Amino acid sequence: MGTQTGLRLEQRGDGNYYRVILHIGSTFVPISDDIVEELRTHIALTPDQFFPIFVNKVGYSSYLQEQIRKEVQNTGDLNPQMSVIQQFFRQE
Numbered sequence: 001m002g003t004q005t006g007l008r009l010e011q012r013g014d015g016n017y018y019r020v021i022l023h024i025g026s027t028f029v030p031i032s033d034d035i036v037e038e039l040r041t042h043i044a045l046t047p048d049q050f051f052p053i054f055v056n057k058v059g060y061s062s063y064l065q066e067q068i069r070k071e072v073q074n075t076g077d078l079n080p081q082m083s084v085i086q087q088f089f090r091q092e
Helices: 033-040 047-058 062-075 078-091
Strands: 007-011 020-024 027-031
Touching: 007 062, 007 078, 020 062, 033 047, 033 078, 047 062, 047 078, 062 078
Parallel strands: none
Antiparallel strands: 007 020, 020 027
């Protein structure tokens, strides 16, 4: 399987400690349930408004925040990626 680019969220079962995993290219970042719940409160924002909140909440270090930003830049337009992520939180 080839390496996927861009940001991607993975839903895991309830038996897992982390139910949501963020993929940044080939890097995995677990997202705690409380952060998932908090991000859910922001899904009505535009992708441009949601992105800084997402980076701040999920990127718990400056290095990780930079990796998220780079991945979005490398894959092109921010809006489609954030729209997919926001849709994920609507359904989760």
